[in-house]
Amino acid sequence: MLVIKEDRTATMEFDIEIIRKDFPILSQKVNGQPLVYLDNAASSQKPLAVIDAISDYYKTTHSNVHRGVHYLSQRATTAYEDTREKVRALINAKLDHEIIFTRGTTESINLLASSLGKHQIQKGDEIVISEMEHHSNIVPWQLLCEETGAILKVIPVNDQGEITEESYHNVINEKTKIVAICHVSNTLGTINSIASIIEYAHQFGALTVIDGAQALPHMTVDVQQLNCDFYCFSGHKMFGPTGIGILYGKEALLDALPPYHGGGNMIENVTFEKTTYNKLPHKFEAGTPNIAGGIGLGAAIDYIMKIGYEEIGKYEDELAKYGHEQLSAIKNLRFIGDATEKSAVFSFVIEGIHPSDLGTILDQQGIAVRTGHHCTQPLMDKFGISGTVRASFAFYNTIDEVDRLVNGINKAVAMLS
Amino acid sequence: MLSIDEKQNDIIEDFSIFDDWVGKYEYLIDFGKSLPMIDEKYKLDENLIKGCQSKVWLNTEMKEDIVIYSADSDAVITKGLVGLMVHVLSNQTPEAIVNSDLYFIDKIGLKDHLSPNRSNGLLSMIKQMKMYALGYTVKN
Structure with a gap:
């Protein structure tokens, strides 16, 4: 269960390790690798309190x-x-x-x-x-x-x-x-x-x-x-x-x-x-x-x-900032949507690589992303693409998982190019 | 000409040398890349397989009682997968295709690609290939 640490001003400390323990599904292995769940915009995982x-x-x-x-x-x-x-x-x-x-x-x-x-x-x-x-x-x-x-x-x-x-x-x-x-x-x-x-x-x-x-x-x-x-x-x-x-x-x-x-x-x-x-x-x-x-x-x-939107927001902003930096460094990666006001969602395409191929190779590495049009076909038409790879974060995701994603993409690109 | 099962067994043997997913997928990717593209004239909407996230075109012809398939995809892993299907089922009689049991996908550890929600539409592709073959048996 979520343990809330309270300091003298009664604000809560955001402890990612404790939070992740509240979500039993996150501790499993997928294809032999620890699961990295980055399909939160499609559906989020459930804490024990809900289950x-x-x-x-x-x-x-x-x-x-x-x-x-x-x-x-x-x-x-x-x-x-x-x-x-x-x-x-x-x-x-x-x-x-x-x-x-x-x-x-x-x-x-x-x-x-x-x-x-x-x-x-x-x-x-x-x-x-x-x-x-x-x-x-x-x-x-x-x-x-x-x-x-x-x-x-x-x-x-x-x-x-x-x-x-x-x-x-x-x-x-x-x-x-x-x-x-x-x-x-x-x-x-x-x-x-x-x-x-x-x-x-x-x-x-x-x-x-x-x-x-x-x-x-x-x-x-x-x-x-x-x-x-x-x-x-x-x-x-x-x-x-x-x-x-x-x-x-x-x-x-x-x-x-x-x-x-x-x-x-x-x-x-x-x-x-x-x-x-x-x-x-x-x-x-x-x-x-x-x-x-x-x-x-x-x-x-x-x-x-219990966690509080303020804490969630601060933590997700950090994830988003780090994710943006790391993903930006990948050659030939183009963000689809790069708004100033943005949540921790990254939609992107990589030149010469089909999103479904990239998603398949990421899945083999235990990384769950969504590929395709995300039920927004007119938006895909606007950007002149058939689909994107989308990595969407929640407050239980980690900086380490951003690295896993980036390494996973690099491996996929090497295999698919 | 090898039978459907002989071709399946060859593929199973080819895949048996891989002990991890990387080898299997590299094989699929290379196989996908090595396949000739389908003739542009066959890249018609009516030849598109429904239910695929990537585009898959399937063209079917009948020559002297055997069915000739050709297929293409804009995604390379999908192309490798459909290429395997084409390799196994093409140049066979319609009856052999209709009655075939495609066990090789399971045996080479790619069964996940056959689940109904899978975006590569391999299941739709197999159904479509068998439907065409069934059509030819009726015509005969």
């Missing part, structure tokens, strides 16, 4: 939530609903019921596209996304455009992989009804100036949807300060379980939206003539939810908060 919370829940607490009068149901409900409060506190939402549990970021965005689309989008309206969006923040809006006759507009990114003020000023206007944009790019690592984009979108009365899947594992998010209308993220990228995610929305906006799925739990009263819907958040949570996933996410949030 134990899920296991304990099934051993001691499992029951269906919300309507049971018996002991286990009430305990399960309390544990599950505790996570809602933890999420609220984590992102500084005003109210618990502004936190909707979903299966993940993808479902959160689909929920919005579906429910917003039914009432608020008409032919000729414009929906604005950016060129660096993940397919999950492109396709739901395309589907909505096809249904309604709305038009999808795209904010371009520059060669560094950034969205400039000029570029979004050129796209957002009085026709814009929704601006859906990522906080941090999964492919480039770019941290977007979303507060400014949100403020600008609001000047035209547009609603703002932020895909925060890549932000929560690394940085503090304050939805009130950002003043975004909706914010979406996934549990599994922030050290929690798969199959659980969050949709945050401002109360008044969520209240005005029609439900997404119908079923149990989301109703107030059902007759064959008419059904009235439950209050927030349950209106959007039909059926038996992912209770274990919710409880696991709560444990992941506790874990992150």
Whole structure:
């Protein structure tokens, strides 16, 4: 378990060796080599605290939530609903019921596209996304455009992989009804100036949807300060379980939206003539939810908060700085995305070497990276490539692992050239 | 002409001299590089194998009751892998191809490349090669 060392000022010391012991999966060997896990932007690993919370829940607490009068149901409900409060506190939402549990970021965005689309989008309206969006923040809006006759507009990114003020000023206007944009790019690592984009979108009365899947594992998010209308993220990228995610929305906006799925739990009263819907958040949570996933996410949030985003940020900045230096020294390596504000994600290509070949040889050396288009094909088109190699770091990665990566790449290049 | 199994056994023997992954992959890389490129006229979208992270083109022809495959890829390890498949299955009758058991991939320690989520699409490639062969048996 995580041991927190406290000094006299009660700040916590970041001890990488102790932290790594909290993640049992990291201590294994892959292809005979100690695993170097650098695919965190796809999914992060889970600390024992999360694994134990899920296991304990099934051993001691499992029951269906919300309507049971018996002991286990009430305990399960309390544990599950505790996570809602933890999420609220984590992102500084005003109210618990502004936190909707979903299966993940993808479902959160689909929920919005579906429910917003039914009432608020008409032919000729414009929906604005950016060129660096993940397919999950492109396709739901395309589907909505096809249904309604709305038009999808795209904010371009520059060669560094950034969205400039000029570029979004050129796209957002009085026709814009929704601006859906990522906080941090999964492919480039770019941290977007979303507060400014949100403020600008609001000047035209547009609603703002932020895909925060890549932000929560690394940085503090304050939805009130950002003043975004909706914010979406996934549990599994922030050290929690798969199959659980969050949709945050401002109360008044969520209240005005029609439900997404119908079923149990989301109703107030059902007759064959008419059904009235439950209050927030349950209106959007039909059926038996992912209770274990919710409880696991709560444990992941506790874990992150114990370490603290400030410590995580400081440590990851060091990793990013060292990684950038070391990778830059590799001959013929070109970063795809080199933004000034960037998380510890490196996407790159090496001249004359196919990313899948490089990924295969790295895997043989126990190094897990992702290769391909990273679900951002339009972004690959912009850079004129079919894919990249992406090494994405988390706070449990080490300086030594940066060296392993660099040595691994050098070996691969020698073999493949 | 050697049978499919004789060719597989030759490959298994070739790989048996390697005691680590480096040798195996160097062999694959060199094999991939040594293979002739597919004729540009066959690099058509309809010849692309779906499900590959790298591009793989497969062209099939029938000459005097035997199937001739040629293939190419923009990734060299993938090209080496598909090159092995082409080497084993090309110049055989459609029936022999359809009924073949491709055990050599497992025996040379590259079975991981056959998992369904594998980005090189080797599994799709094998299915496609057998589908073509099956098509020829029906035509006959």
